[in-house]
Amino acid sequence: MKTLMLAAVIAATLTTGISNAKADDYVIDIEGQHAFIQFKISHMGYSWLLGEFTDFEGSFSYDEANPSAAKVSVTIDTNSLDSNHAERDKHLRGEDFLDTASYPEATFVSTSYTPNEDGTAALTGDLTLHGVTKSITIDVSEVGAGNDPWGGFRRGFEGSTTLTLADFGIDYDLGPAARTVEMYLSIEGVRQ
Template sequence: MSRTRITSFLIGLLLLASGPLMAAEYKLDTEGQHAFIQFRIQHLGYSWLYGRFNDFDGSFTYDADNPDKSEVEITIDMASIDSNHAERDKHLREEDFFHVKKYPEARFVSTSFEEHDDDTATLKGDLTIKDVTRNVTIDVEHVGHGEDPWGGYRRGFQGTTTIKLKDFNIDYDLGPASTHAEVTLAIEGVRQ
């Protein structure tokens, strides 16, 4: 074997060996329904109305040795909104709220991830709803990670944020206690 081939072979081995040090990519486990996007908003200031989006997809990368390089991308089918009331959901899909015929998807793309020492992190990114994109901050908690019973490897996070409806051109009057929605993302990813 020539010296050039030996050198190429050794470089290839080094690149393969360094593979695990790179960020791992995880696909959201939406098929097994181990990922959720839920929201709650006050109803007239008397109680909380809860709902969720049933259809969404996405992925994230994470490297425990270099967590600040983590990235997240999620796409939500806005017509899949489910507040446990068919007539309300129909109204939420119309122009007063999400106008899903014109804006069928919402999208979140991360811009930064800052991990803290207590299994929490701060995730920032661009959230697009309707025709508006705003930077939002999500408070993240590591839930856990490890091998699953099917030979895969999973990692889970939970994040919460609060969004102002008017920031996304949702200006329907729900009363003074109902101007913001709290959003929770419970994300479990399967390493690819």
């Protein structure tokens, strides 16, 4: 589950490109709740369990003239997991899954951004979840960019990735259909 949140946050932000000279820096808009890190995992092959991480922060850089230089960094409070069921959330935060007492944060730091001609991109970076750091790739697409009604400028991306829980040391057996978790990220950044 930890892998979900990190992947989601990273994917959305890395879709933007940056260059050191011309890159714009953005802060992910969590105050206005315009950013989401969500997950979806099979419940024993019978249904889907959906949830999100409600407390995270991050930033990204993007340069339209040099998108391949984009960078992103996200930190997630793993204890903010919310699946809309208090007892289940307690279990998911416990030692069988995220072990938030030992691993209170998950992080994603990008290492590369590879844009495609169709406006999509592959965002690769290091996800640290449950005390394990692995390279993951997030499929990203830009949603849009422009001026907002408050005198600022915003840029948004969405992304998705699939994480294998055992890769991050989470091996609680919920059956073969629940070995991976789908992460979805929707990120809106405010230019600084």
